[in-house]
Amino acid sequence: MLDNGRMLGMSERQLTRMSTGRRRCRGCFPRCTPRSAFAVVGAVVGEYLGSAAGLGYLIQQAEGVFDVGAVFAGMFVLSAFVILIDVGVTLVERRLLVCGRMLRRGGASL
Numbered sequence: 502m503l504d505n506g507r508m509l510g511m512s513e514r515q516l517t518r519m520s521t522g523r524r525r526c527r528g529c530f531p532r533c534t535p536r537s538a539f540a541v542v543g544a545v546v547g548e549y550l551g552s553a554a555g556l557g558y559l560i561q562q563a564e565g566v567f568d569v570g571a572v573f574a575g576m577f578v579l580s581a582f583v584i585l586i587d588v589g590v591t592l593v594e595r596r597l598l599v600c601g602r603m604l605r606r607g608g609a610s611l
Contacts, residue, residue, distance in 0.1 A: 534590050538583045545579055 506516050548557025556575055563571030 534587060534594070537586050537590050541583050541586055542579070 503516055545555070545557045545560075548555040549561050550557070552558050556579060560572055560575035563569075563575065
C-alpha cells in the first residue's frame with residue numbers, strides 16, 4: 502500500500518496520514534463504544550452504593566419505599582442516557598473514519 506502511494510507521488514505526510522491514522526482510528530473506536538456505556542453504568546452503580554445525590558441515589562430511595570414505578574423510571578432514564586452516549590460515540594466514529602471509507606472506495610485523495 503505504501504509503495505503504491507509513493508508510486509502515485511504521495512508525500513511522506515500523506516503516506517503517514519493514510520496508513521497510520523486509519524489504523525489508529527480503527528483500533529480505538531470499537532473499544533470506545535462499549536466502554537462509554539459501561540462508564541455511565543458504573544457511575545450510577547457507584548452513586549447507588551454510596552452517595553447523597555444523583556440517579557443512583559434516587560433509585561435507592563425508591564427501592565427503600567417499594568416504589569416500583571420510580572425504580573423503573575430511573576432504570577429507563579439510565580438506559581436512555583446510555584443509548585444516547587452510544588449513538589454519540591457512533592456518530593463521532595463515523596465522522597472521523599470518513600477518510601478511511603473514501604480511500605477504500607478510491608474516491609478521494611488526502
